[in-house]
Amino acid sequence: MSSNLFVITDQPIKPEEVSDKVKRREAGAITLFLGTVRELTYGKRTLYLEYEAYPSMAVKQLEMIGQEVRERWPDTLVAVTHRIGRLEISDIAVVIAVSSPHRKAAYEANEYVIERIKQIVPIWKKEYGEDGSEWIGDQLNQKTYPEGRPLLEDIPKDDLNHEEE
């Protein structure tokens, strides 16, 4: 059952199909995050993107993130679908749905999931721009995590705590 909560697909994602997976009678909130292809990054124009994944391991890593979320926010349920292949500007690359009895946990857990995807899920993005193409992720400022599990302290506090709402 948990396997179809976490999906890598080469087909367009329908967000409602992802949020339906986490719908439950005890939920009072579902947060739905759509990651979309941005045209301009620091002034540089992207024409389209290509995503590549190690699909079987990506699903395992997403399941691990789901487990981490259950440990931190016990009453939440998470579903993630990530698209691979060629994506055009504004296409949906990733959809994250989190349901929870109360909204705060659903918001926090959802943001946690996208931060963790960017750290430990084997998916790579290649940007095709006006000046050619390049794989993203080997920038000099990127940190590596030999254990595949960055410490929670590595995730910016602002991404985890929203005490001042």
Next chain:
Amino acid sequence: MKILCFAHLSEQIGSPSLELELGPMTVASFVEEFKSRYPNARLDQVMIAVNEQFVEEDHLIGANDTVALLPPVSGG
């Protein structure tokens, strides 16, 4: 040993997967061996997964294991 390469690495090596007669050996010595066979491959910051699990440098890779070379990820 089956080797899987992703992102820029599969382009530098010219193939997404390879079969090499190697192992058992540690991750650290595998990386050295791989560097000497494929000097063009940029392995800085590359993480290693064995049978779909991230492993440390001292992990022992078996001759029939699947080793994935994973550049820093950029999903989402």
